[in-house]
Amino acid sequence: MDVIALVGPSGTGKSHRALIVAHKYDADVIIDDGILIKEGKILAGRSAKHEKSRIMAVRRAIFILPGHAAEVRAALEQAAPRRVLIIGTSENMAHKIAKILKLPPIERIIRIEDIATKAEMEKAAFYRLKEGKHIIPVPTIELKPHFSGYLIDPIQSFFRKSPRRRRRLGEKSIVRPVFSYYGKLIIDDSAVKAIVERLMGDREFVSKVGRIRIRHLTDGGEDRGIEVSCEVVLRYGKHIPTLIQQTQAKIKEAIEYMTGMVVHEVNIMVKTLYVNA
Numbered sequence: 001m002d003v004i005a006l007v008g009p010s011g012t013g014k015s016h017r018a019l020i021v022a023h024k025y026d027a028d029v030i031i032d033d034g035i036l037i038k039e040g041k042i043l044a045g046r047s048a049k050h051e052k053s054r055i056m057a058v059r060r061a062i063f064i065l066p067g068h069a070a071e072v073r074a075a076l077e078q079a080a081p082r083r084v085l086i087i088g089t090s091e092n093m094a095h096k097i098a099k100i101l102k103l104p105p106i107e108r109i110i111r112i113e114d115i116a117t118k119a120e121m122e123k124a125a126f127y128r129l130k131e132g133k134h135i136i137p138v139p140t141i142e143l144k145p146h147f148s149g150y151l152i153d154p155i156q157s158f159f160r161k162s163p164r165r166r167r168r169l170g171e172k173s174i175v176r177p178v179f180s181y182y183g184k185l186i187i188d189d190s191a192v193k194a195i196v197e198r199l200m201g202d203r204e205f206v207s208k209v210g211r212i213r214i215r216h217l218t219d220g221g222e223d224r225g226i227e228v229s230c231e232v233v234l235r236y237g238k239h240i241p242t243l244i245q246q247t248q249a250k251i252k253e254a255i256e257y258m259t260g261m262v263v264h265e266v267n268i269m270v271k272t273l274y275v276n277a
Contacts, residue, residue, distance in 0.1 A: 002083040003103050005094035008112025009219070011128030012121040014087050015135040019172065021085060021110060028081035030137060031097060034060040036072050036079075040139050040171065044075030049134050049177040057177070058260030062093060063100045073101055090224055092262055132176045139171040187259050189214040195258060196230055199251055205243055207274035208233040217264060225262030228255070232268060236275040244268050 006021050008014050015032055022030055030037040035045035045068065048060040056065075063069040076084075084103060088094035091109055098106055112121065127133045193212045200209045210231030217224040228251060234240065248266040255263050 001081060001104055003086065003098055003106045004083065004108040004110065005086040005088055005091070005098075005106050006110045006112065007088050007091055007094055008116075008121075010089050011125040012112045013116050013124035013135075014112050015137055016124060016172065017112070017115060018085065018087055018137040021115065025083065025085065025108070025110075027083045027085035029076070029079060030085045030087065031072070031101070032087040032137060033057075034063065034068065035136075035138075036075050037138055038079055038081070042138055043079060044072045047136060049136065049175055051177070055260040059257070062096055064257060069100050076101065076103075090262070092225065092264065096262075133174050134177055135172050135174055137172050139173065187261070192226070192228070192255060192259065192261070195254055196228060196251055199254055200230065200232060200247070203243075203247060205235050205238050206232055207235050210271060225264050226255075227265040227267070228252075228263060229267040229269070231271050233272050233274050234270055236273045240270060244270070 004025055004027060006014050006018065018030055018032055021027070028038060029043070033048040035047050036043045045063075046060060048057040051057040051060050059065050060068065063072065086094045086097050086103075086106070088097060094106060094109070098104070116124075192214050196212050197209050200206050210233070212228070212230040215227040215229070217226065234243070248268060251266045252263045255261060
């Protein structure tokens, strides 16, 4: 099984071009926003666009909600695709999805900037931000059981086979998720710091938690995730590298689970060791 990915910031038209990219690169199935798609049908999963909040939508899209990944993995085994196309907002997200679904490493990354013009991406962003419209690369009739009550409009995709003939590639649907009505959701750095402080404070080998810093990573105004740094005082007597590695993993997992943010790094600086009298 081969794995390829189409990546780009939210609202730049990735799902709109998913069917064309899948055809060009002979991908049998598409993984997009929490669902597994094959030949215009949803084989497994639940769309992130069905969620009622952006945080839940992010968690759904990266398959970290209970039972979601297992359902899609089982469907993948049964479908036995030759090539899988993953749609993601970043390379990190695409690699994360591949890892969670236990897929082989991604062999090729296609970036939205390479297949869409700046004007096309700006137009897609306008419809996403101003009108709350999202695209799912499956037919309307397939989505109705999942999106009752949502705005759903079908659109057709074509590719040119010859100067005289065009062949229908597939149907896509425009939906308006519930969370698009609620405006922006902003998680303050103090909330992330509180998560880190609570986790560190619960570790028996930590004597004191010092300064905690959150660094936001952006690319062209698009949020790419965060880096977390903190200073600690440890109690003497334990193997420091092992303790730090375990704590880094727990902090990363907790922040991503609670906030939906992507955590690229967790840096812990041991300032000193506390020795009991």
